[in-house]
Amino acid sequence: MPKIEENMFQNDPSEAESRAHKPKTPGQNQENKSFCLDDHSADLIETVNEVSKLSIAHEIMVNQDFCMEESILPPNSLEGRFMETMYNAFWDHLKEQLLSTPPDFTCALELLKEVKEILLSLLLPHQNRLRNEIEDALDMDLLKQEAEHGALDVPHLSNYILNLMTLLCAPVRDEAVQKLESMTDPVQLLKGIFHVLGLMKMDMVNYTIQSLRPYLQEHSVQYEQAKFQELLDKQPGLLDCTTKWLTKAATDLTTSSPSSLGSPSSSSLDRSPPNWATNNSEIPNPTMVLYQGYLNLLLWDPDNDDFPETLLMDRIRLQEMESQLHQLTILASVLLVARSFSGNVLFSSPEFVNKLKCITKALTKEFNSRPQETMVSVSEQLSWEIQQGLKDMDLTALSSENTSSLKGQLQNIAKKENCVRNIIDQRILLFLKCCLVHGMQESLRDFPGGLSLIEGELAELGWKFFNLMHHNQQVFSPYYAGILRNIISPAQAQETEMESV
Numbered sequence: 001m002p003k004i005e006e007n008m009f010q011n012d013p014s015e016a017e018s019r020a021h022k023p024k025t026p027g028q029n030q031e032n033k034s035f036c037l038d039d040h041s042a043d044l045i046e047t048v049n050e051v052s053k054l055s056i057a058h059e060i061m062v063n064q065d066f067c068m069e070e071s072i073l074p075p076n077s078l079e080g081r082f083m084e085t086m087y088n089a090f091w092d093h094l095k096e097q098l099l100s101t102p103p104d105f106t107c108a109l110e111l112l113k114e115v116k117e118i119l120l121s122l123l124l125p126h127q128n129r130l131r132n133e134i135e136d137a138l139d140m141d142l143l144k145q146e147a148e149h150g151a152l153d154v155p156h157l158s159n160y161i162l163n164l165m166t167l168l169c170a171p172v173r174d175e176a177v178q179k180l181e182s183m184t185d186p187v188q189l190l191k192g193i194f195h196v197l198g199l200m201k202m203d204m205v206n207y208t209i210q211s212l213r214p215y216l217q218e219h220s221v222q223y224e225q226a227k228f229q230e231l232l233d234k235q236p237g238l239l240d241c242t243t244k245w246l247t248k249a250a251t252d253l254t255t256s257s258p259s260s261l262g263s264p265s266s267s268s269l270d271r272s273p274p275n276w277a278t279n280n281s282e283i284p285n286p287t288m289v290l291y292q293g294y295l296n297l298l299l300w301d302p303d304n305d306d307f308p309e310t311l312l313m314d315r316i317r318l319q320e321m322e323s324q325l326h327q328l329t330i331l332a333s334v335l336l337v338a339r340s341f342s343g344n345v346l347f348s349s350p351e352f353v354n355k356l357k358c359i360t361k362a363l364t365k366e367f368n369s370r371p372q373e374t375m376v377s378v379s380e381q382l383s384w385e386i387q388q389g390l391k392d393m394d395l396t397a398l399s400s401e402n403t404s405s406l407k408g409q410l411q412n413i414a415k416k417e418n419c420v421r422n423i424i425d426q427r428i429l430l431f432l433k434c435c436l437v438h439g440m441q442e443s444l445r446d447f448p449g450g451l452s453l454i455e456g457e458l459a460e461l462g463w464k465f466f467n468l469m470h471h472n473q474q475v476f477s478p479y480y481a482g483i484l485r486n487i488i489s490p491a492q493a494q495e496t497e498m499e500s501v
Contacts, residue, residue: 058224058313062471095187098154105147108154111190113140115161118197122168122204134164154186161193169196170203224475228310242308243483249293250487253284286484291436294469295429298322310476314468321468324461325432328454329425330367333413334360334378335453336420341406342386345395352389353453356382371414379410427451428458435462436469 094111097104116138123131137160146152165177176196183189216223232238297311297318307315338356339347347353359381367374383398383406390397398406412418427448434443444459451458473480 055313058220062314062317062468091187091191094190098186102150103152105152105154108152108190109140109144109147111194112138112143112157115193115197116140118201119161119164119168122200130167154190158186158189158193165193165196165200169200173199173203220471221474225478228475228479238309239479239483240309241306242310242479243486244306245296245308246289246293246480246483247487249296250284250289250484252296253289253292284488286481286488288437289484289487290473290480291433294436294465294472295433298325298429298432298465310479311472314472317464317468321461321465324457325425325428326368327361327364328457328461329421329428330364330413331357331360331457332424332428332451332454333418333421334364334382334410336424336450337406337409337413338382338386339453341398341402342390343395346386346389346393347453349389349393356385359385367414372411375411375414379407382410383407424450431458432462432465435466440466 090107094107097107116134119134119138120131123134138157143152143157162177162181165180166174169177173196176199180189180192180196183192293308297308298321300307300318300322302319311318335353335356360378363378363381364374383403386406387397387403409420413421415421427450431443431448431451434446440459440463443462447455
């Protein structure tokens with residue numbers, strides 16, 4: 001694994017992700033393709049397993065709400081109907097075996113064996129006495145002998161299993177176990193036992209996740225670096241898309257015009273981050289190139305499949321953030337226009353502002369698919385709310401001319417080239433970049449003008465983006481440093497590093 005550059009990215013924010021490329025199909029005939037697949041199937045399976053481990057560890061780290069949940073298939077789906085048919089067929093077959101003369105305990109023994117394995121898996125390492133008790137009570141060799149002599153007591157074994165489940169289950173499962181105790185049909189009872197045991201296994205997994213999280217927080221960076229390096233050793237081209245992404249970020253930074261994002265003149269902030277924008281004659285700062293790359297992820301073309309490999313595990317999260325950014329842009333634009341017509345007195349009421357927020361959020365859910373129709377609805381509803389608010393506070397109502405102008409300006413927000421919308425969009429992106437450069441606390445103290453009405457929502461998005469990118473930067477900074485050394489000429493890089501010091 002490459003050494004971490006101490007003079008670059010040392011205190012900078014980011015968050016992690018990675019994935020393996022799909023193996024390219026060799027340009028050979030079908031017979032050779034099959035041979036190639038068989039020849040490398042073991043390596044492919046191993047790669048998939050490594051990616052799976054890395055993805056799970058990463059998800060536990062970056063998603064504090066991560067947990068296992070019961071999988072429920074849609075009842076009308078093909079997969080759901082198939083699973084239900086197979087499920088019912090199995091239990092019907094078990095019922096036929098138990099009702100036959102003499103009873104056939106083949107399936108029952110297999111079920112009991114699986115129940116035993118699940119119960120043992122639920123035990124903690126120190127519960128040796130209980131482990132030995134389960135081994136004796138569910139001795140499969142002994143149970144098989146009893147079955148051969150027709151003496152297998154399924155109800156007795158079921159009651160023993162229920163008692164163990166009562167002892168081992170989480171309090172949230174007590175009611176489900178109690179319901180099982182009232183069942184008399186052995187097949188229905190075994191079916192219920194398996195369902196609740198499945199939930200108990202899920203509870204144990206979630207408990208394990210919570211227990212491991214502090215350890216993962218301490219060692220996640222080293223673990224993700226090591227796993228990614230293993231994948232990179234097997235697939236040397238694993239950073240190709242990451243290189244393209246950073247190259248574009250460097251180009252964006254060095255060719256930005258005075259009016260573009262990143263230029264101090266486009267911001268209402270009193271001060272701008274170091275090397276925020278450069279012209280063609282200046283040297284791009286490696287850290288700022290990375291931050292520009294992070295911002296570009298929030299503007300990613302969904303048709304562009306060259307997503308950086310180091311961020312693939314977070315692609316869905318970043319898409320959600322992009323959607324939130326877009327929603328906040330529309331919300332802030334609407335509130336800014338509304339305030340310019342209704343005045344500061346009305347907007348000094350938190351209740352009134354929150355009401356407008358709720359209405360706007362509800363009405364703009366389908367903005368992407370129906371922007372014009374959506375903004376017509378917003379303009380009608382908000383103009384009425386403003387008139388009503390002015391009336392309730394004994395303020396002068398809007399004239400018909402101002403009402404018409406208010407509706408027109410709100411409806412114009414549907415256009416991508418709308419001035420208010422573009423300014424708000426740039427300021428939100430500027431705020432997010434300030435979060436990366438100056439940290440969250442300082443950025444929140446110096447909030448951009450025009451965004452105060454969405455301060456809470458924007459702060460939430462800022463924290464998500466900051467934490468995600470911070471973790472990514474900690475994990476992948478060695479790789480980013482190596483790529484950026486090639487993008488920025490060695491002489492330029494050395495001069496830039498000396499300046500940053």
